[in-house]
Amino acid sequence: MKGDGMAESTRAFAEQFDDPLQQKEAAQAGMWVFLVTEVLFFGALLTAYTVYRHLYPAAFREASRRTDLALGSINTAVLLTSSFTMALCVHAAKTGRRAALVALLALTMALGAGFLAIKGVEWAREIHEHLLPGPSFEFPSAYPGEAGRQAQLFFVLYFVMTGVHALHLVIGIVLLGVLAFFAALGRYRSDYYTPVEVAGLYWHFVDIVWIFLYPLLYLVGGPR
């Protein structure tokens, strides 16, 4: 894929920087620092999960068995595949293949959207089964009394964690959409594709978060 042949009349980097390399390094460093913040953001939720699972191990096991292991596992595969296609996006950008870049960005977005769709099916089923915390929550349990409340705590964390994760994915999809638009216009070349690279970091991070959530939410119940 060759470039559009037009001479770049605008500068290739923003005016606060000295050169393109400095800009690229700044953008990458910025994303890494942002991801550090994100680790702590999810870290608070993981801490809350750890505390309550430690307090209520039996209820958490039992509640975890009510999640949809099959759909959750499929979703894990979908998201991992999207990470693979995201890596291919960066490669396509690096080698300057514009059409491939646009196609791969679209594919990655589609996989992300697929994940959200499956997640939506799960949520709908759980709401239908009265697992949404609140007045309608029902949890018939082998352990009487407290167990219902404790299981509800599991589902509070389940919905908050998967919800915050899904929100990150939505942002990621929008981000890739913007990139695909500019990629189609030919803004990224083999010597300038920092936004693709930086968005890739974000996308992989959102995947990694899921790699933590999947066992905590779906697998702690043990064999069902």
Add this chain to the structure above:
Amino acid sequence: MSDARAHYLNAGHSMRSWLLTKDHKRIALLYLASVTALFFVGGSAAVMFRLQLLTPHGHLVLPETYNKLFTLHGIVMVFFFLVPAVPTVLGNFLIPLMIGAKDLAFPRINLLSWYLFIAGAALALGATLYGGVDTGWTFYTPYSSVFSNTYVVATVMGIFVAGFSSILTGLNFIVTIHKMRAPGLRWFRLPLFVWAIYATSFMFVLATPVLAMALLLVGLERVLHLGIFNPALGGDPLLFQHFFWFYSHPAVYIMVLPAMGVISELIPCFSRRRLFGYEFVVMATFGIAFLGFLVWGHHMFVSGQSAFAGLVFSFLSFVVAVPSAIKVFNWTATLYKGRIRFHTPMLYALGFIGLFTIGGLTGLFLATLGVDVHVHDTYFVIAHFHYIMVGGSVMAYLGGIHYWWPKISGKMYPDALGRWAAVLIFVGFNLTFFPQFIVGYLGMPRRFYMYPPEFQVYNVFSTAGASILALGYLLPLGYLLWSFWYGPDAGDNPWGASGLEWKTSSPPPVRNFETKPVVDEEPYDYEGGRYG
């Protein structure tokens, strides 16, 4: 603005040129205006409850109003003044200048941070206008999430939004300091203010998201009646306290480290000496930033956390005092045999050292388990943290504003008046807060709208001091604003100070330097003959 030279202040006079600016110096002034306004909002609340406390059974405000007033004071002062003040005003203005850069790495994100800050402040203050919040600035659950009938959700969302402003500001500073230093400006040639802002930025990035998540959960628990922190529904209220203090203890250092950075600039300049033990101060800065993350449990000695945890947190709280003490020793040693000039900024710096030392030492009382049980939740605690936050951070902030004002505005203020204001603030501050150590030790609890008559004399002193303090704060507002338009031109380097920010013109040009600076000297080279 009659001078012909172009600089950042006369580069466009329209509202739009300010509200859509990407120039870090203009954004600093936007922050300056905002945090100053918020400071006076938080201050007015304090004036009102100090008047209420003039008599044991004050009838100025209703008990509920009193609760809302101290909550408003705490929230505005902590989240919307002390945390942002030095980094967003002085940091924004100075970091690119001090490292010889044209701007921060992400100017648009910098502007976005200001808008997030304003949006957060508007949410929190809007909730106040609608009727206020009565939880205290700490939002302890389950009171905040279940029982309080006030506007908790809007307020915590305001703090949540402003939190992203902090995070993005910190991110911007970290990247800028890493990637955009001028040639020759090695890490160990950086001014200590830059080091301080760098360490603070890490605390922004690491601590703020935890508070954000905790407040989000409080909001969810309140709106959806979930049981995250509510013990009646299986939740653990202590978990909220852990989250809250995991942010809010480091937040103390978010307020104090930048202030220490300011002091480390002022002391060498007005003593005409190289800062004693530069490397030690750098190390101490990171020691404080690191240890600051490990001591949050000292706010929970009487909360029911385990005795072992209490012991560990107590020990670590003693340890964190060491790097702070190192800094105080270094500043004092810099003064020794220095040619001290008592200009306005220096008075604030000396005031800082004294007041911060008192605040720090009384912190050790509170870090001691047995003593803390006695004085916990009394005015002793109030006095302690006001010595740190007002005696420390606000003094340093004002010292910094006075020091860099000639650079920011290009004008000089009347120094004699400035010195009077500094003395007034020092006296007013001590008169307000020193009696609170005593009355707290005698057992007067915080957060009550009335008190036994035998405590009245201390409260009268406090209220009298507060009115002197208020006057002291209004003075600089007046003469600084006056000087901005009518003051005499200050010149590029009125203090004969080292540092790149003084090597460009005042006010600086839009892109900061006419030619890219190259650094060939060690920091604070006041004895090398370059600065007279």
